[in-house]
Structure formats: C-alpha cells, structure tokens
Amino acid sequence: MVKLFKPLNVVVVLLVLLLAMPLLTKNSYLLGVLILANIYAVYAAGWDLLSGYTGRENFGYALFIGAGAYAVGFISKVFPVQAWLSLPVGGLTAAAFGLLIGIPCLRLKGPYLALATLAAAAIAERVVMIFSGVTGGEEGMIGIAPLSFEPLNSYYYSVIFMAVSIGILYLIGHLPEGLLLKSIKQDETAAEAAGINTTFHKVLAFVVSAFFGGAAGAFNAHYMGYVGPDAVLNSTISLTVIIMAVVGGTGSILGAAGGAYLLTLLGEFLKRFGDFHLLFYTALLVLVVLFMPKGMINSLALKLPGPGSEPVSRPVSGPGGHSGQVGPGRAGGRQ
Amino acid sequence: MGYDILINGSINGAFYALLALGFCLMFGVARLVNLYHGSYYMLAAYFTYLFAVLLRWPLLLAVAASLSGVVAVAILVDRVCVNRVRQSSIAVMICTLGLAYFTQYLVRILFGPRYLSIPAFVSGNAGILGVVIPSTRLLAFGVGIGLILALWAFIGKTRAGRSIMAVAQDPEAATYMGINTAAAFTMATGISAFLAGVAGTVVAPFLSVDPGMWLLPLIKAFAIVILGGLGSLWGSVLAAFLLGYLETGVSLLLSTNVREIVFLAVVLLVLIIKPSGLLGKSLTA
Amino acid sequence: MTQDYILEVQDLYKRFGGLEATRYVSFRVKAGELLGILGPNGAGKTTLFNQLSGAFPPTSGRILFKGWEITGLKPYQIANRGIVRTFQIVRPFRELTVAENVTIPCLSHRGRGLIGNLGQGGLRRWVTEVLEMVELAPKMHLAAGLLTHGELKKLEVARALAMRPEIILLDEPFAGLGYQEIAPVAEVIRRLNAENGVTVLIIEHKLREFMRLVKRIVALNYGEKIAEGTPEEIVQNPLVVEAYLGKGGTALANS
Numbered sequence: 001m002v003k004l005f006k007p008l009n010v011v012v013v014l015l016v017l018l019l020a021m022p023l024l025t026k027n028s029y030l031l032g033v034l035i036l037a038n039i040y041a042v043y044a045a046g047w048d049l050l051s052g053y054t055g056r057e058n059f060g061y062a063l064f065i066g067a068g069a070y071a072v073g074f075i076s077k078v079f080p081v082q083a084w085l086s087l088p089v090g091g092l093t094a095a096a097f098g099l100l101i102g103i104p105c106l107r108l109k110g111p112y113l114a115l116a117t118l119a120a121a122a123i124a125e126r127v128v129m130i131f132s133g134v135t136g137g138e139e140g141m142i143g144i145a146p147l148s149f150e151p152l153n154s155y156y157y158s159v160i161f162m163a164v165s166i167g168i169l170y171l172i173g174h175l176p177e178g179l180l181l182k183s184i185k186q187d188e189t190a191a192e193a194a195g196i197n198t199t200f201h202k203v204l205a206f207v208v209s210a211f212f213g214g215a216a217g218a219f220n221a222h223y224m225g226y227v228g229p230d231a232v233l234n235s236t237i238s239l240t241v242i243i244m245a246v247v248g249g250t251g252s253i254l255g256a257a258g259g260a261y262l263l264t265l266l267g268e269f270l271k272r273f274g275d276f277h278l279l280f281y282t283a284l285l286v287l288v289v290l291f292m293p294k295g296m297i298n299s300l301a302l303k304l305p306g307p308g309s310e311p312v313s314r315p316v317s318g319p320g321g322h323s324g325q326v327g328p329g330r331a332g333g334r335q
Numbered sequence: 336m337g338y339d340i341l342i343n344g345s346i347n348g349a350f351y352a353l354l355a356l357g358f359c360l361m362f363g364v365a366r367l368v369n370l371y372h373g374s375y376y377m378l379a380a381y382f383t384y385l386f387a388v389l390l391r392w393p394l395l396l397a398v399a400a401s402l403s404g405v406v407a408v409a410i411l412v413d414r415v416c417v418n419r420v421r422q423s424s425i426a427v428m429i430c431t432l433g434l435a436y437f438t439q440y441l442v443r444i445l446f447g448p449r450y451l452s453i454p455a456f457v458s459g460n461a462g463i464l465g466v467v468i469p470s471t472r473l474l475a476f477g478v479g480i481g482l483i484l485a486l487w488a489f490i491g492k493t494r495a496g497r498s499i500m501a502v503a504q505d506p507e508a509a510t511y512m513g514i515n516t517a518a519a520f521t522m523a524t525g526i527s528a529f530l531a532g533v534a535g536t537v538v539a540p541f542l543s544v545d546p547g548m549w550l551l552p553l554i555k556a557f558a559i560v561i562l563g564g565l566g567s568l569w570g571s572v573l574a575a576f577l578l579g580y581l582e583t584g585v586s587l588l589l590s591t592n593v594r595e596i597v598f599l600a601v602v603l604l605v606l607i608i609k610p611s612g613l614l615g616k617s618l619t620a
Numbered sequence: 621m622t623q624d625y626i627l628e629v630q631d632l633y634k635r636f637g638g639l640e641a642t643r644y645v646s647f648r649v650k651a652g653e654l655l656g657i658l659g660p661n662g663a664g665k666t667t668l669f670n671q672l673s674g675a676f677p678p679t680s681g682r683i684l685f686k687g688w689e690i691t692g693l694k695p696y697q698i699a700n701r702g703i704v705r706t707f708q709i710v711r712p713f714r715e716l717t718v719a720e721n722v723t724i725p726c727l728s729h730r731g732r733g734l735i736g737n738l739g740q741g742g743l744r745r746w747v748t749e750v751l752e753m754v755e756l757a758p759k760m761h762l763a764a765g766l767l768t769h770g771e772l773k774k775l776e777v778a779r780a781l782a783m784r785p786e787i788i789l790l791d792e793p794f795a796g797l798g799y800q801e802i803a804p805v806a807e808v809i810r811r812l813n814a815e816n817g818v819t820v821l822i823i824e825h826k827l828r829e830f831m832r833l834v835k836r837i838v839a840l841n842y843g844e845k846i847a848e849g850t851p852e853e854i855v856q857n858p859l860v861v862e863a864y865l866g867k868g869g870t871a872l873a874n875s
Contacts (some may be wrong), residue, residue: 057425104607110424111368115561116606118554119599126596176727179716183724186713193673193707195699195728195783239432246429278440285433289426290419 011254018159022152031155037264038162039220043237044244044256045169046212050205051242052250053178055185059114060121061213061241063101064094066233068214070128073141073227080145083157083222087215094214095207102206106199118235125233140228147222154223161219165212166257172208173253181205182251247288249295258297338464340584346472348579349479353534354552355559355571356486357527363503363566364523368424371412371431373553374438375528379405379535380544381442384453394454402532409528410521435549443546455540475537482533483572486526490568499523503566558602564612574612625684626651626819627672627703627787632681634667634843641667643843644681649787654813654820656834658854660863664843665823666708669789672821673705674698685787700730702786706779708795708823710772714765718756721764721775722747725782747782754778754808770801777808788812790822794829802829809833831855839863 021034043065051057068090075081075089105116128135135141147154172178183191184198191198221227248259263281270277292299358372382401386392392400416434420426457470490496501509502519510516534552542548559578563570578598586594605612627649634641642664649655657665671678674695683691690698699705704725713721725731726743751757754774759767764775773793780788790809794802806829812818824830837854839847841863847854854860 055425057428108606108610111428111557111565112561112606112610114368114428115557116603119558119603119606122554123596123599123603126592126599130592130596176723179720179723180727182716183713186715187711189675189695190707190711190713190779191724192695193699193705193711194725194779195696195704195730196724197694197696242429243433275440275444279437279444282433282437282440286416286430286437289430289433290416293420293423293426 007254015159015163019156022155028151031151033264033268035155035158035223037261038158039216039223040241040244040264041162041257041260042165042212042216042219043241044248044260045166045253046209046216047241048245048250048253048256049169049173049181049212050209052245052252052256053173053181053185054202054205056109056113056202056205057242058117058209058238059242060101060117060119060235060238061209062233062235062237063117063121063124064097064210064213065217065220065237066121066124066128066229067094067097067210068217069221069227069232070135070141071214072144072218072221073136076141076144082145083147083219086218086222087161090218090221091211091215094217095211097214098207098210099203102203102210106202118238121233121235121238125229125235128229128233136228138229140226140231142226144221144225144227146225147219158219158223161216162257165215166253169208169212170253177201177204243285245295247285247296249292249298252298255295255298259295262296338466339587340580342463342466342468344580344583345576346468346476346579347583348576349476349483350534350538351555351559351578352483352572352575353479353530354556355563355575356483356568357530358556359560359563359566359568359571360499360523360527362560363568364499365421365520366424367417367421368428368557369417369431369527370428370553370557371409371435371438372527372531372556373549373551374435375405375409375531376535376552377442377546377549378408378438379532380453380539380548381446381451383536383539384446384451384544387454388451394456398536401536402529405532405535406525406528409524413521413524435553439546439549446546448546451544453536453539453544456537469541471537471541475541478533478537482530486530486568489526495522555598558598562602562605562612567612570612625649626653626686627821628682628684628687629668629672630682630684632668632671632683633679634664634671634676635679640843642671642678642840645840645843645845647838647845647848649819649821651786651819652813652817654809654833654835655822656830656837656851657821657823657840658830658837658860659840662842663840665840666791667843668840669705669791669821669823672698673703673789696728699725699783700728702730702783703789704780704783704785704787705789706776706791706793708791710769710776712764712767712772712775715763717761718751718764718767718775719744719747719760722750722778722782725779728783730783750778750782753781753811755804770797773797773801773805774808777805781812785818787819787821790820790824792823792825794824794826802826806833 022031047058047061071090071093072081072086075086101120105113108116129137147157180196180201184201188198217232220232224231244259244263245256247263249255267277267281270280288296354376361367361369379401382404383397386397386400387394412434416430417427420430455471457474459470460467461470461473490500498514499519499522501514502516506516559574560571563574582594582598585597625648629645629647632642632645645668659665670676672683674693677692682689685701685703690701726746748757751760754777756771756774756778767775777793793805809820810833813820822834831851834851837849837851838845839854839860846859846863847857
C-alpha cells in the first residue's frame with residue numbers, strides 16, 4: 001500500500017499540469033487534443049474495470065459509448081439537453097445495455113466473450129444504419145448543445161469530468177471490490193467457494209464499466225456537437241480503447257488511463273510522419289505485449305508487485321501441469 | 336431462386352470453409368486464437384499482385400511463390416510473436432491483432448490505399464441448373480472443395496496428419512507417444528496459412544484487393560469456428576456452409592443490409608445458448 | 621431430534637449420464653466431530669464433497685445443515701452458511717498476494733461483507749491471525765503463485781479458516797506433501813477441531829496420518845456407503861478391507 005503513494009503523487013502533479021495547461025499554452029489545437037485524451041482516458045479506465053479486473057475482455061466497448069452518446073442525440077431532438085443532465089442519462093442508458101449484454105454473457109470469457117461483444121456492438125452499428133430515419137444513419141445526428149461556447153470552459157469541464165470518473169473507478173478498483181473482481185479473474189470456482197457471489201460482482205462490473213463508457217460517450221457527443229457511428233460506435237473505437245488500456249497496463253485503472261494519454265499524445269506527435277505514424281503505433285502495441293506484459297505505465301511508473309513483473313518465474317500452469325513447449329494450456333476457458 | 340441460393344450459397348460456403356479451417360486448426364492444435372489469420376488472406380492477394388502484375392511472372396508461378404511467401408510469414412509470426420505469449424490467450428489475441436493492423440499499414444505504404452485487381456486463372460461464365468455464374472467463382476468453389484477433401488485425407492490417412500490430430504486431442508499424451516509437438520505446431524501453422532492464402536488467390540480476382548480486406552473475413556472465420564465449435568474441423572465446415580446459404584438466402588430474399596445482422600445475431604445466440612458450438616465437445620472435464 | 625446433528629446426508633444420489641457417482645449415501649455428523657471419508661479412487665468421495673459444497677446439485681436426496689435443508693443451494697450460499705471446502709488440487713489466486721488470498725473469503729457475507737470491512741483494521745488483524753495459524757504470516761506479501769506446493773496447501777486451509785467455518789470439508793489436504801510437511805498441517809486440523817470446535821470432514825489417502833487424526837469414518841465404495849465406525853472398527857471391517865485394500869490386504873491394519 002505504501003508503494004502506491006508515489007504514483008499518486010505523480011498523478012497529482014499530472015492533474016495540476018492538466019489544470020494549468022491553458023496558462024502555459026494558448027494553442028487551442030493542443031487543448032482540443034487534450035480534451036479528446038481526457039475522454040479516451042475515461043473510456044480506457046471504464047473498460048479496465050470490467051476487462052482488466054475480471055478478465056472479461058470486452059471487444060465491443062463502443063456499444064456502451066454509443067449507447068450514452070445516442071441517448072444524448074435522441075434527447076437533443078426533443079429539447080436542448082445540457083451536459084449536467086445528459087451525462088448521468090447517457091451513463092444509465094449504457095448501464096442498462098451493460099445489464100442486457102452482461103447477463104446472457106455471464107458464462108463466457110476469452111475468445112467467446114470477445115466474439116460475443118464484438119458481434120453485439122456490430123449489430124448495434126448495423127441497426128443504427130438500417131434505421132437511418134431515426135438515427136441519421138452514417139451521417140449521424142447534429143445539433144447537440146455544446147459544453148460551453150467558451151473553449152477554455154470546455155477544456156476545464158473535460159478535466160473535471162475525467163478526474164471525477166477516474167477517481168471513482170480508481171476507488172472501486174482499490175477498495176475490496178477491486179480485489180474481489182481480480183479473484184474472479186484468477187479462479188472463479190475458488191471465489192465461489194470463498195462465499196463470493198461471483199455472478200453479482202460480474203454483472204456489477206459490467207454495469208459500472210458500461211456506465212462510465214456511456215457517460216464519456218455522452219460527454220463526447222456534447223464536445224463534438226455530433227453523434228455518429230464513426231465517432232462513438234465503430235469497431236475501430238472498441239479496438240482503440242483496448243489498445244490504449246493494454247499498452248498502459250490493465251488491472252490498475254491508472255495504467256489504462258495513462259495509456260490513453262500516452263497514445264493520444266504520441267499519435268499527435270507521430271502525425272508529422274504521415275502514413276508511418278500508424279505503423280509506429282501498432283508496432284508499439286506489439287512490442288509492449290511482447291516485452292511488457294503488464295503494460296508500459298504499470299511496468300515503468302506504478303511498478304506493480306506480483307509475479308507478472310518477473311516473467312521468468314511466472315507460474316503458468318497448475319502444479320503437475322507440464323507446460324514446456326506444449327504450453328498453451330487450456331487458456332481462454334469455456335465456463 | 337432456390338437454385339440461386341443453393342449454388343451461390345455453396346460457393347460462398349466453400350470460400351468460408353477455406354478461411355475457417357486454418358483458423359480452427361490453429362485453435363484445435365495449439366489453443367491459439369490467431370487474429371493474424373485474415374492477413375494471410377490479404378498477403379496472398381498482394382503477393383500475387385506483386386509477382387503476377389508488377390513482376391509479370393507467369394500466373395501459376397506467381398501463385399506458388401505467393402503461397403510460399405504466406406507460409407513463410409506465418410512461421411515467422413509464430414516464432415517471433417505468438418510463441419512468446421502463448422500462455423495468455425488474450426495476449427495472443429491482442430498481439431496478433433496489432434500485427435494485423437501493422438501489416439495493413441505497411442501494405443498501404445508499399446502498395447497504396449487504392450483497390451487493386453489481380454488476374455484470374457479463368458474467364459467467362461458457366462451455367463448450372465439455369466443459374467449463370469462467372470467461371471472464377473466456379474473455380475474458387477472447386478478449389479475449395481478439393482482442398483477440404485485433401486485436408487480430410489491428409490488428417491485421416493497420413494502419419495503427419497494423424498500426429499497433428501493427436502496433438503490437438505492431448506498434447507501431453509502425444510509427447511509421451513513420441514510425437515514432436517513443435518513440428519506438429521509448425522505444420523499446422525503452415526497448413527493454416529496455406530489454406531487462407533489459397534482463399535486469397537482464388538477469391539481476390541472477383542472481390543476487392545485493398546489493405547483493409549483482411550478484417551471482415553477474419554471476423555467471419557472467427558465466428559464460423561466458434562459456431563462450429565472451437566477446434567472441431569468438421570463443425571467449421573458445416574458452419575461455413577450454413578453461413579454461405581444463410582447469407583445468400585437473406586440477401587436474395589430480404590436485403591444485403593439485413594444479411595450481416597442475421598449472421599451476427601445467429602452467432603450471438605449460439606454463444607449465449609450453446610457456447611461450445613454446433614459440434615463442439617465441452618472441453619471442461 | 622434433528623437438532624442433535626449439524627449435518628445430515630439423506631439418500632444422496634448423483635448420476636452423470638450412465639455413471640452413478642454416489643448411490644443413496646446417508647450419514648449424520650454431530651457438531652464438533654472429526655469425521656473421515658474413506659474409499660478407493662472413484663468411490664465417490666470428491667463427488668460427495670462437491671454435492672455438500674454445492675458445486676453441483678444431487679440428482680436426488682437431501683442435505684440438512686442444522687436441520688435446515690441446503691440441497692441445491694449455490695456454492696457461495698453454502699459457504700456463507702458456514703460449510704467451507706478446500707480443493708484437492710489447490711486453487712490459489714496466483715497473482716494476488718497471500719494476504720489478499722485470505723482477504724477474499726473475508727469479503728463474503730459471512731466474512732462480514734464489503735461494507736462490514738470498510739474499516740480495515742479488524743480485517744487485517746484477522747487475516748494475519750489466520751496466516752499465523754497456518755504459519756504463512758512471514759510470506760503474506762508474496763504473490764501466491766510464488767509459494768511452494770506445501771505452502772499452497774496451507775493457504776488453501778487458511779482461506780477456508782478465514783470464513784470462520786462451522787463445518788470444513790478438507791479434500792486430501794496432505795496430497796503432494798512430503799512427510800515433513802504433513803505433520804504441521806495435521807496439527808492445524810487437530811487444533812481447529814479441538815480448540816475452535818469446528819466440525820471437520822476429511823478425505824485423505826495418506827492413511828497413517830488419517831487414521832490417527834479422525835475419530836470416526838464413513839467408508840465408500842462404488843458410490844455406496846459400505847461401513848461406518850471408529851477407525852478400529854473400520855480397519856477390521858471385512859468389506860472395507862476387501863474393497864479398499866483387495867483381498868488379504870493387511871497394510872491398513874498394520875499401519
């Protein structure tokens with residue numbers, strides 16, 4: 001526990017830096033990039049609570065983001081809803097989808113859950129396309145009330161939104177609840193034998209994870225003044241969120257959020273290399289997975305304890321399991 | 336209408352089976368969900384373009400060279416990347432997905448983002464049961480069926496094929512029986528890439544060749560394999576043809592828009608109701 | 621009448637396809653007993669534990685805990701009522717620390733739940749206490765995946781203890797342990813039963829320690845109860861000797 005104070009100091013310094021940014025630069029483009037980074041940080045942290053903690057990797061997180069954003073879009077058709085109302089509404093809409101997806105998919109994990117969530121999000125995207133009369137189809141919906149007509153205020157709102165969301169997620173992850181979710185990832189049967197209602201906690205993780213995705217999606221809708229598949233519902237968005245969380249490091253909330261900043265800023269920096277920037281970006285992802293299995297932020301900044309930080313001594317199979325070259329084990333289990 | 340669905344569905348089914356069998360083989364033998372699988376399909380098309388169009392090699396030679404190239408890439412990817420993270424199924428998935436995007440961007444830099452076309456072995460049309468079909472599609476169907484049968488014979492009748500199946504069933508027991516599991520993995524990797532590569536060379540002439548062409552086939556292969564039961568080769572073939580008929584039927588009877596939704600909904604339902612797939616055995620003892 | 625027994629198993633029958641894993645097994649356990657379950661491989665011992673702990677429901681038959689029917693409850697519900705099990709093959713949370721492993725059961729309802737443990741002072745003291753009982757306290761901040769097999773066996777017991785069980789089901793707690801490692805684990809079990817009054821049901825194949833430890837034995841073969849009695853009685857029961865050791869086997873009697 002004592003160890004965690006140091007990273008927290010770093011977090012405080014970075015937060016102050018974020019708040020002071022408008023004093024340091026008047027570059028509105030940079031501030032815009034940071035607003036997007038704040039939104040993506042909440043996406044990645046929200047994804048992490050379900051996927052990093054319980055090991056249920058969601059490959060269709062955009063469904064939750066989209067649910068929140070489209071909720072704002074629909075309400076905005078009726079009256080110009082403001083962010084203070086639409087963020088909770090967006091979050092709750094997404095949470096309802098979290099229940100809808102989470103309960104039938106309780107038994108699934110690994111590749112099975114990956115495909116199920118991927119399919120669910122893809123279905124949502126197609127449905128939006130088919131009912132283009134209501135949803136605007138590929139064009140999406142415009143005319144959503146902006147956060148503020150003053151760009152500086154928008155920036156500060158995004159910092160506050162990010163800090164509150166990630167603060168809550170961090171607390172959940174570091175209270176006993178986070179420990180419970182991790183125990184489900186490690187061995188669900190053993191957690192049940194220890195008196196834990198794993199079903200309840202898995203559904204809870206699904207719902208909370210969805211809530212923050214939806215709230216951030218709603219925030220994104222206000223910021224862009226627009227809701228469309230390319231902005232909030234695309235499979236590319238799901239994959240980007242996974243990449244950010246994995247590069248930063250899963251199972252710590254801060255790692256995933258850090259990954260979002262790292263990759264957003266790196267992406268901007270690399271843009272000057274034209275087509276090559278995507279090449280760098282994906283190469284970085286592969287290298288991190290290969291050489292820093294706990295993620296960059298987790299390995300470098302948080303220095304998380306645990307066997308994973310020493311890949312050599314990492315016990316792979318159970319006692320008596322002969323891994324060797326046959327190593328794959330029965331990973332990606334079924335039930 | 337009925338014949339339309341039967342014939343075009345069979346053609347699509349054979350193509351899907353080619354894609355899915357390799358994916359399924361990798362899961363069955365090595366418990367790997369290799370999301371780079373779609374890239375073999377793409378690379379085969381681009382290699383063919385390189386050799387046949389840019390270098391003007393004879394088509395047969397170009398295709399042979401492409402397929403060898405794809406197999407070499409597959410073994411390289413397995414050695415350099417997949418092997419290091421085997422223990423974690425999610426690390427394998429993310430790593431191979433990252434590599435797939437990397438390959439897409441690399442191909443885009445090298446060949447440009449535009450659609451390319453590659454030459455076909457045959458031209459013209461043929462009529463079967465009153466349905467007119469381009470010969471290229473018919474060829475794709477024939478090659479697909481031929482390779483499915485060849486794989487069936489290889490696995491059932493040859494020593495190498497049986498050793499692959501032994502590893503798939505129980506890697507430990509196979510080791511004790513003196514089977515070289517590493518060799519079986521490599522062989523399965525090669526076969527898997529070869530099948531996807533063939534799909535790329537025979538189908539690409541009448542579909543689009545572009546850097547993003549790997550994603551949709553990958554998702555379909557993934558879905559087919561899970562639908563058939565992860566690791567069950569014949570379940571995959573069955574699911575591939577079911578998907579072929581379903582897609583053809585839905586797009587003819589309803590609309591192309593609905594086609595993918597129906598397919599995705601079927602996949603989602605199967606996952607929820609019977610996650611072990613149509614022919615999958617429960618792996619949990 | 622019923623209240624005299626903490627656990628009553630009535631005609632427990634479980635079938636997997638064509639295989640009858642337990643066939644109409646009945647026995648009763650008094651509070652504070654240290655009961656052994658004996659039987660050759662495949663006799664249905666672990667299947668019996670799986671039904672008692674709720675891992676799967678019996679095909680027919682009833683299980684009563686303090687006179688209340690618990691048949692068909694979920695594993696976590698049974699654990700929260702006070703019947704806690706360990707696994708034959710250890711199932712630690714490998715990437716969590718030893719202390720965190722023991723904290724998990726404390727977060728169940730029985731362990732006072734999430735809310736009851738918000739002020740973590742008491743929780744931490746209890747976790748330390750449990751780890752001291754099994755002599756794992758010095759390793760509490762190590763990831764469980766780094767422990768030896770013997771230590772993992774102790775951790776398995778510690779996790780069960782952390783729930784303050786009324787009945788503990790131990791599935792081969794000595795399996796895979798060397799002779800040196802068995803004695804301390806046996807001592808923990810004995811103290812748990814004698815000092816804390818926990819009712820213990822134990823499956824074990826290491827007969828020498830097993831016979832010394834238990835006060836009464838239920839013997840199973842082919843899913844059926846074939847005998848019940850003190851270790852001395854069981855050793856002399858011809859059915860048990862025949863089923864468990866084969867004809868003419870006397871190793872058990874000599875041990």
